[in-house]
Amino acid sequence: MWHLIYTSKKSGAVGLSSRSDLTGFSLVRVYQPTEALEVPPKITTDSIIIGGKTYPKDDATNVTTTILEKTARQLHLIPAHPIATIKDRIASTFPGFKHYDQFSPVVTTKENFDDLCFSDDHPGRSVTDTYYLNNKIMLRTHTSAHQLQTLKESDKLLVTADVYRRDEIDASHYPAFHQMEGAQLFDAKTVVADVQKEIKEALAANPASAGIQTTDTTLITPENPKQDCHDEAAMLATADHLKHSLNLMVRRLFSQEKNLQVRWIDAQFPFTSPSWEMEILYQGKWLEVLGCGVIRQDILNNADKPDKIGWAFGLGLERLAMVLYGIPDIRLFWSQDARFLRQFEPSKIQKFKPFSKYSPCIKDISFWVPEGFHENNFCEVVRDVAGDIAETVEMIDKFTHPKTNRQSVCFRINYRSMDRNVTNNEINEIQEKLRTEVVDRMKVELR
Ligand code: PHE
Numbered sequence: 001m002w003h004l005i006y007t008s009k010k011s012g013a014v015g016l017s018s019r020s021d022l023t024g025f026s027l028v029r030v031y032q033p034t035e036a037l038e039v040p041p042k043i044t045t046d047s048i049i050i051g052g053k054t055y056p057k058d059d060a061t062n063v064t065t066t067i068l069e070k071t072a073r074q075l076h077l078i079p080a081h082p083i084a085t086i087k088d089r090i091a092s093t094f095p096g097f098k099h100y101d102q103f104s105p106v107v108t109t110k111e112n113f114d115d116l117c118f119s120d121d122h123p124g125r126s127v128t129d130t131y132y133l134n135n136k137i138m139l140r141t142h143t144s145a146h147q148l149q150t151l152k153e154s155d156k157l158l159v160t161a162d163v164y165r166r167d168e169i170d171a172s173h174y175p176a177f178h179q180m181e182g183a184q185l186f187d188a189k190t191v192v193a194d195v196q197k198e199i200k201e202a203l204a205a206n207p208a209s210a211g212i213q214t215t216d217t218t219l220i221t222p223e224n225p226k227q228d229c230h231d232e233a234a235m236l237a238t239a240d241h242l243k244h245s246l247n248l249m250v251r252r253l254f255s256q257e258k259n260l261q262v263r264w265i266d267a268q269f270p271f272t273s274p275s276w277e278m279e280i281l282y283q284g285k286w287l288e289v290l291g292c293g294v295i296r297q298d299i300l301n302n303a304d305k306p307d308k309i310g311w312a313f314g315l316g317l318e319r320l321a322m323v324l325y326g327i328p329d330i331r332l333f334w335s336q337d338a339r340f341l342r343q344f345e346p347s348k349i350q351k352f353k354p355f356s357k358y359s360p361c362i363k364d365i366s367f368w369v370p371e372g373f374h375e376n377n378f379c380e381v382v383r384d385v386a387g388d389i390a391e392t393v394e395m396i397d398k399f400t401h402p403k404t405n406r407q408s409v410c411f412r413i414n415y416r417s418m419d420r421n422v423t424n425n426e427i428n429e430i431q432e433k434l435r436t437e438v439v440d441r442m443k444v445e446l447r
Helices: 033-038 066-072 082-092 143-153 191-205 231-255 297-302 317-323 331-334 375-389 422-441
Strands: 047-050 053-056 098-100 106-108 132-134 138-140 158-162 176-187 212-216 258-269 271-283 285-296 308-316 360-370 388-399 407-415
Touching: 047 271, 053 132, 053 143, 066 158, 066 375, 082 158, 082 176, 082 231, 098 143, 106 407, 138 143, 138 360, 143 158, 143 176, 176 191, 176 231, 191 231, 231 258, 231 271, 231 308, 231 360, 258 285, 258 308, 271 375, 285 297, 297 308, 297 388, 308 317, 317 331, 360 422, 375 388, 375 422, 407 422
Parallel strands: 098 158, 212 258
Antiparallel strands: 047 053, 106 138, 132 138, 158 176, 176 308, 258 271, 271 285, 285 308, 360 407, 388 407
């Protein structure tokens, strides 16, 4: 699955957590790209230095230099970059929304999880899924990390930012990507009439464009319930406004597409209820585009907005850019090859013209694994040793020794550069380094 991991499928765990002991950590709110370049992120023996700030390491620390370097790239702020263009296009369908796009990726676990009602044992918190600077400081895994703060400041807002998750390695997964968050609040007392009026006006201004078919079979059920504190009509009006706004957004974004099919399905997030996902049919497959729902009232109460009701959504920009531009590999967004960025013009969505692919080099590695081995940890070592040259990592064999009960795995790594031809010698060196590093860092035994 892509990018929206906090759903029922992977996690399920929904619940209120109220850990107030994690306060006291201030956030570098505004992250100046220039400042970041002047002070490049650095890992020393006992601390992590990023955005000019120093964070002490502890036993949770798992960020790597490769990942920290990504935090300085700020693709969503580079003019003509597809990520920036899609961001602007989406923002233009939400006029009057305050748009925050300069937040530092360094947040507290309180902001990323606790404030959003993640349970203490939610799998998203795990060190195998999330990059920690230390126990309490991490790289945000989603733009929702800024919900509480921004909801205090505005009733209509967008947040665009780079987010980080430890993940598999293939054409559609990358440990750094970009999300856009949106939220809108209404007066709980007048929401029904307000929404009716707004939708009527919006429909008059933007008659639904032809060629896009929307299916919605979602239901409010005990599995995807209305919050007890909400009036039913108010919740339904909020949900209507949410779906209407997002249908309009994709209609506009895909105005060129002849037969776009969109569907709504039920979902679960710790910070919204009810919750939904929007999917689009692309090349015969349903792609998850965004997650959304009615904001949990505890969050609005904490934002000092107890009399409001509202919706929020979060979407992955890479996925939309890949579909709209026809970009086949997620690593291309990070390519520094002029043949990539040079193709694009600001504000214009255009089909990507592939430039020649360089030849791949395939290597296998097999080892006995200790208990608690996690594939993401292996992928992390690969990323660290090989960088973007690692195109895919695939487990091609796994077996348990019948006598000793020990488990052995074999991974196939496909090395290929986006920018040049790699030589066998160079890859052999990387593979050798990888063999040493996995033994050192993961306590595996090579076969
Ligand atoms: N933050 C969620 C994710 O990354 C998406 C989301 C945002 C869902 C806002 C609901 C509301 O998976």
